[in-house]
């Protein structure tokens with residue numbers, strides 16, 4: 001299916017219009033910069049950890065609708081989860097973006113399933129995965145810039 | 150006789166003046182993309198090739214393929230003749246004095262790197278300056294940056310105005326006795342600006358600087374006369390001017406090229422080799438180490454023949470009219486911001502539509518069969534200058550027409566609807 005409305009679902013357009021958790025986080029423990037060299041998009045991810053949990057998470061930057069919505073959806077979803085849960089979620093989302101996953105898996109991901117439309121748009125997968133790569137880097141290492149390349 | 154040479158069009162009727170008749174020369178345009186007829190608006194990234202160019206390359210591959218300048222056998226002769234005939238076509242195309250001034254490279258990028266790595270490396274000293282402009286393509290920035298880092302010279306960008314023109318006063322002021330090299334785009338790929346390179350060259354040469362012009366976006370659209378411009382170097386690519394990828398040209402004044410050390414070492418560029426010392430071949434071969442892109446060079450020659458068969462004035466008039474038609478049409482859209490509004494522009498329009506990111510526009514248009522470029526166009530400093538992350542860019546070739554523009558506008562309206 002290649003209908004544009006499958007890529008730009010209502011959830012995506014909504015999160016692009018009004019990104020959740022947008023802005024800096026003054027007392028962040030981890031600050032990660034993500035760059036998509038293809039389009040020059042940049043996002044900065046701020047995470048505050050508390051006892052193995054993502055206590056707070058915010059992001060700033062510019063990007064296309066897919067990357068802004070993906071960042072917004074990601075922050076909304078991982079806030080309050082444990083680091084392990086977040087990393088497991090990264091794997092699930094990554095699979096959804098790059099491989100054919102079945103209905104069940106998508107349903108499990110709830111709102112995040114809205115991102116699955118990018119599978120049909122190979123040039124846009126990096127837009128959707130940027131925030132998630134930044135998340136993984138933030139949770140597994142110290143500060144450094146990451147790139148989707 | 151070489152079959153590649155037989156491809157040369159014998160024009161009895163004089164140059165073509167009806168530009169609308171040319172579209173059918175480009176077989177690739179006749180196809181559906183995502184179920185819609187293709188609208189190709191990305192010629193500034195790479196222009197499509199007419200059948201005559203494709204045929205010339207196929208004929209060469211089928212009948213004459215052999216290495217050049219090496220064999221005594223018939224095919225090698227034919228291949229060499231076709232290769233050197235293309236060099237002569239390039240010479241005539243830019244009005245160089247002789248063929249020794251025409252070096253074949255992989256493209257504009259390699260042409261600029263060649264000058265930076267030879268003349269730049271041997272001539273630049275700590276404190277010297279390389280003057281460029283703020284609108285250069287990365288390939289006319291990074292080679293100079295690399296050589297400045299090695300030599301202690303300084304890279305100085307001349308500022309551009311809000312409309313996308315080089316600030317002439319600032320450019321004149323930045324030229325000084327430390328300026329050794331001036332490297333400027335003839336036409337900007339990100340803004341479409343046609344720079345007054347003849348005047349800039351005169352100013353730079355008066356300051357005793359060596360001048361390189363990046364002509365990648367100029368050769369497909371403008372008459373280029375290197376003797377009239379009086380520049381020291383002129384670089385361009387085959388694939389921007391309806392020829393193949395992987396081939397380009399460095400024009401250089403013979404005395405300068407003679408004084409420069411070789412770029413790469415290898416076969417073809419030597420006269421004698423011993424383990425103590427090698428002597429180098431005469432120009433232009435001194436700068437053409439290794440087996441070149443023979444088929445590409447022949448394709449470039451055919452592209453020049455193709456352009457030569459079209460009336461230049463008619464072509465310029467047509468392209469100028471199409472540019473203003475497209476500019477007007479885009480301006481009818483709400484929240485349209487055109488980036489680059491120079492007085493003198495070539496067929497490139499960079500734009501932003503409302504808050505819709507260029508990348509999204511690119512995808513939406515692609516689903517309508519419309520190919521545009523989105524992103525920073527290898528000119529990140531230009532994006533920084535205007536405080537934007539990216540633009541969408543429609544660029545035109547001589548095969549584009551009003552219908553293409555109308556399709557673009559309809560596609561953009563759809564994007565506005567989707568993101569409303």
Ligand SMILES: Cc1ncc(COP(=O)(O)O)c(C=O)c1O
Nearest residue numbers: 256257258286288338363365386
């Ligand atoms: C103004 C300008 N300079 C240089 C280049 C580099 O050309 P090439 O990639 O063919 O070496 C381009 C092409 O993108 C260009 O538009």
